[in-house]
Amino acid sequence: MSLRWxxxxxxxxxATFVGDLQGAGFTVSAVGARKTETSREFADRFGIAVAHGSYAELVADPGVDVVYVATPHVFHREQALLAIAAGKHVLVEKPFTVNADEAREIFTAAERAGVVALEAMWTRFLPQNQRLREILRSGLIGERRLFTGTHAQSLPTDPRHRINDPALxxxxxxDLGVYxxxxxxxxxxxxxxxxASAVLSDQGVDAxxxxVLEHEGVHAR
Known part of the structure; x- marks a missing residue:
């Protein structure tokens, strides 16, 4: 049976995720937002049959098997737990939560409920990443000593944007360093x-x- 999202x-x-789901042949059966008008507009845009005016209605929908949480970071814990309590599998947009304690809470709740809770870190599933794991396990490139990773891009300058809002x-x-x-x-x-060290913006978020991550015999920075 195909999962109903x-x-x-x-x-x-x-919007990006729904387009990809539908392009891959998956069924998106419902959408939920805080306002019915917003939900209905999104549903009409993507041809989704059911539009709910609350998140509680969405997770309670018997036509939904798995819930995709695509709200700002600080709401992920609450909404993932809402879906799990309704007996639904849940895919949470990255970052999974804003701290480790919240992540453990979701993990424990999902384990008890017998459902899947997964972070939408899509890069883990790229074919080249799978091949890299195989190479590392084989010892082909020798001993690992140093890993260096960088992600740099321009951020929105509007202080009202969620990426500049500590409350969100x-x-x-x-948002980006998780990669x-x-x-x-x-x-x-x-x-x-x-x-770790950070340079903070005028709004008090890390710009x-x-x-440096310390591993046995290896450093990542």
């Missing part, structure tokens, strides 16, 4: 220590972050 949130990333989990690390960090963890495993 419910979309929680109607922002730009949700703004900042470079959670090199996730890649380092993917190829090196869990670090034994972390050292730049530098970090």
């Amino acid at each position: 419910g979309i929680l949130g109607t922002g730009g990333i949700a 989990g703004g900042g470079a690390l959670l 090199p960090v996730a890649f380092a963890l993917d190829v090196l495993g869990t670090p034994t220590g972390v050292q 730049r972050v530098a970090a």
